Amino acid sequence: MTRRSIGIIVNGVTGRMGYRQHLVRSLLAIRESGGVTLADGTTIWPEPVLVGRNETKLRELAERHGLTDWTTDLTSALARDDVEIYFDAQVTQQREKAIRQAIEAGKHIYTEKPLAEDTAAALDLARAADAAGVRTGVVQDKLFLPGLRKLKRLIDGGFFGRILSVRGEFGYWVFEGDWQPAQRPSWNYRAEDGGGIVVDMFPHWHYVLEELFGRVAAVSCVTATHVPERVDEDGRTYPATADDAAYGIFELDGGVIAQLNSSWCVRVFRDELVEFQVDGTEGSAVAGLRRCRAQHRAVTPKPVWNPDLPVTEDFRAQWTEVPDNEEFDNGFKVQWEAFLRHVVAGEPFRWDFLAGARGVQLAELGLRSAREGVRVEVPELNS
Structure with missing residues (x-):
């Protein structure tokens, strides 16, 4: 050897x-x-x-x-x-x-x-x-996360039928740095230092959407700086000049609509720090970092909206865990x-670098959409 x-x-x-x-x-x-x-x-x-x-x-x-x-x-x-x-x-x-x-x-x-x-x-x-x-x-x-690899297996196996929509939630509460140290470096919250959640996360969302569901054809985005002031690693208060939350709608080739929320100002009430729900004509799935659960149309319950009665169904229990079927490395x-x-x-x-450039493009156009308050089409990017 x-x-x-x-x-x-x-x-x-x-x-x-x-x-x-x-x-x-x-x-x-x-x-x-x-x-x-x-x-x-x-x-x-x-x-x-x-x-x-x-x-x-x-x-x-x-x-x-x-x-x-x-x-x-x-x-x-x-x-x-x-x-x-x-x-x-x-x-x-x-x-x-x-x-x-x-x-x-x-x-x-x-x-x-x-x-x-x-x-x-x-x-x-x-x-x-x-x-x-x-x-x-x-x-x-993120393409190599166990949850998304199991989701990809469902897609490749035709589980969803025609995919209709994707809804994603990512984020957690990043402490301001005053009474508890922040979990992220302070430059993340200064636009002049290259910070901002759009620049950080939209390149991720680009490759996840493109690899699993289709090319992003248009983006609409609203950004916010929910926490205007933070404390850095040396205990100094500084103005947060970068976006700390982004709410995006991505229109994909083929008609799939993806809604992805990214925030460092949200407290977690879900099983994992990122989760994607995919709904299709034949079935749905919810995938996180490690877990993936699915519900086929044949076993989908029939909820009835009635605000006058308490909900008795355990909706989460009606989903089936997608098995690993393999060992997942880091x-x-x-x-x-x-x-x-x-x-x-x-x-x-x-x-490669061209794939990376497409991620940068989506972040740039997402920020433009937020700045101008408009829907922005995403042109093909070729070398």
């Missing part, structure tokens, strides 16, 4: 996503499981090169996991011959410049979303990477494995 080591720059590794999901639960987890094995028996072995701005944090993180390869100098890391992949988990405002450096260095690139701050920049990155002949990928982790890890196979063995990987 041949082991093929591959150097991977992990930029932004001291941040929440870069550390937890991409280093610990993906790259280090891949090493702990013995690497990624190809069809010819070759094992891909990731060698992380940790990159960030804070030397102290980098050193502590590396020592915690028995790693020795770290630096605050991105340019020198990109110049190394043993580094083949650049991964970016920085704040969005820092991403475009670093990715351009990686393209110029001839590295394959995998990145968190959004790819860039606007559609024009995202498209330009896609074209530059294509011209340089480097392979690209954008994180689209979604970030699964997509990392697919990207590594793409780079080393040329296996297909459709979530």
Whole structure:
């Protein structure tokens, strides 16, 4: 058995996503499981090169996991011959410049979303990477969630008949930072720093809708900044200038209507932090991060509206749990494995920079819809 080591720059590794999901639960987890094995028996072995701005944090993180390869100098890391992949988990405002450096260095690139701050920049990155002949990928982790994979199984099996609508609820209460620390970094709530829930979540909704139900043809959106003032990590009060909630309607090719609410100002009264209800002529399903429950038309009850009588039916008990039928690994890890196979063995990987640019486009048009109070059509985006 041949082991093929591959150097991977992990930029932004001291941040929440870069550390937890991409280093610990993906790259280090891949090493702990013995690497990624190809069809010819070759094992891909990731060698992380940790990159960030804070030397102290980098050193502590590396020592915690028995790693020795770290630096605050991105340019020198990109110049190394043993580094083949650049991964970016920085704040969005820092991403475009670093990715351009990686393209110029001839590295394959995998990145968190959004790819860039606007559609024009995202498209330009896609074209530059294509011209340089480097392979690209954008994180689209929710496609690999157990709940959505079970939902996809129902769709592929024709369970729904003709799909009519999708209703999604995402969010939770993010504390303001005064009497309890916030669960998200303060830059998320400053538009000038690239914050906002539309920029954060609409790229997710784009790939979920497109992969499962159809291309987004039009968007109507209302945004809000429900909490106008928050407290940052240093205890300083600051004005929240970015949207912290978005209420969107997405019209899909084929006639499916999707309504998705995204909010950091909502208390959770559902089974999971995100849930999608899909209704079709033959059946319905509700999918979350891990669970998926379904109800076929043949067993659908016949509720009667009568506000004068108490409800005696347990509506939730009338739905059937969709079985796992397989073991589900961490979604970030699964997509990392697919990207590594793409780079080393040329296996297909459709979530490239152009796919990422379409997510940026939907966020941009959603913000335009909210700003102008209009329905906005979403044009085809091609390289």
